[in-house]
Amino acid sequence: MTGGAGFIGSHFARGLGGAEVTVLDKLTYAGNRANLDGVPHAFVHGDICDAGLLREVLPGHDLVVNFAAESHVDRSIEGAAEFVRTNVLGTQTLLQGCLEAGVRKVVQVSTDEVYGSIGVGSWTESAPLRPRSPYAAAKAGGDLVAQAYAITHGLDVSITRCGNNYGPRQYPEKIIPLFVTRLLRGERVPLYGDGGNVRDWVHVADHCAGIRLVAEVGLPGEVYHIAGTAEMTNKELVGHLLAASDADWGRVEYVEDRKGHDRRYSLDDRRLRALGYRPEVEFDQGLRDTVRWYAANPGWWAGS
Numbered sequence: 001m002t003g004g005a006g007f008i009g010s011h012f013a014r015g016l017g018g019a020e021v022t023v024l025d026k027l028t029y030a031g032n033r034a035n036l037d038g039v040p041h042a043f044v045h046g047d048i049c050d051a052g053l054l055r056e057v058l059p060g061h062d063l064v065v066n067f068a069a070e071s072h073v074d075r076s077i078e079g080a081a082e083f084v085r086t087n088v089l090g091t092q093t094l095l096q097g098c099l100e101a102g103v104r105k106v107v108q109v110s111t112d113e114v115y116g117s118i119g120v121g122s123w124t125e126s127a128p129l130r131p132r133s134p135y136a137a138a139k140a141g142g143d144l145v146a147q148a149y150a151i152t153h154g155l156d157v158s159i160t161r162c163g164n165n166y167g168p169r170q171y172p173e174k175i176i177p178l179f180v181t182r183l184l185r186g187e188r189v190p191l192y193g194d195g196g197n198v199r200d201w202v203h204v205a206d207h208c209a210g211i212r213l214v215a216e217v218g219l220p221g222e223v224y225h226i227a228g229t230a231e232m233t234n235k236e237l238v239g240h241l242l243a244a245s246d247a248d249w250g251r252v253e254y255v256e257d258r259k260g261h262d263r264r265y266s267l268d269d270r271r272l273r274a275l276g277y278r279p280e281v282e283f284d285q286g287l288r289d290t291v292r293w294y295a296a297n298p299g300w301w302a303g304s
Contacts, residue, residue: 003068010035048090054097080134091142106157114140117262150221158218167204168293193257195235198264202228203281227269230283
């Protein structure tokens with residue numbers, strides 16, 4: 001697992017049972033080895049752009065799941081170079097390493113943001129890529145490299161694209177942990193624009209279940225959508241967060257909208273459902289559990 005000390009990767013590691021797990025992580029600001037407490041694993045501190053390190057680490061591994069990514073749109077707007085380096089060049093370096101090491105299966109973990117905004121309906125896996133932020137463009141580039149390795153080299157690599165994730169241990173730059181931790185501190189929270197941007201929310205446990213299924217039965221070069229169970233505007237989401245945090249709308253500050261802010265994302269997940277995927281976490285319960293986790297673990301996020 002690359003990026004396994006991060007939010008989604010660490011949850012994935014917890015669901016692997018008795019597998020022998022190696023976690024390769026650069027431990028950037030969002031990576032935290034404490035996320036892996038209690039998870040049997042071998043840890044390698046390193047960068048997926050380091051081809052020499054990958055030649056040492058990858059041989060003998062049956063499955064590689066690539067969670068390593070620069071992943072925050074706001075940061076990509078301020079500085080895109082590191083996003084392109086990690087999400088495109090790093091992905092290519094990892095795929096080449098997997099090819100040379102004889103890895104049986106690779107899963108490239110990606111995002112719905114590669115499609116851009118959709119007014120009505122839902123994107124299918126065959127939709128054209130129209131990324132609108134440097135982050136989304138870099139992820140799209142990595143996905144295309146993955147598909148090229150499947151076609152050109154016959155590497156068994158599948159791609160997953162998911163909606164917005166939530167759950168415990170998510171770094172407090174994303175909207176849910178950002179708002180929850182600020183509310184717990186008694187601070188105000190910033191809501192972009194008119195709050196009308198629409199997102200589809202996926203609990204991290206459901207996302208990881210979808211990835212495991214793709215790792216087991218996904219086809220080379222194919223894309224699989226892991227859609228959420230709760231599509232809502234950001235303003236509606238804030239209402240849920242305020243209720244779960246026992247706060248009111250006086251704590252919300254409307255701020256200038258993000259540059260190029262996509263209005264709506266939505267994924268059609270029928271391809272993965274045909275393989276047996278079913279999300280299990282009901283949004284309201286998952287959100288309450290998430291808020292309780294942050295309230296119970298201030299030491300994890302207090303310095304962020």
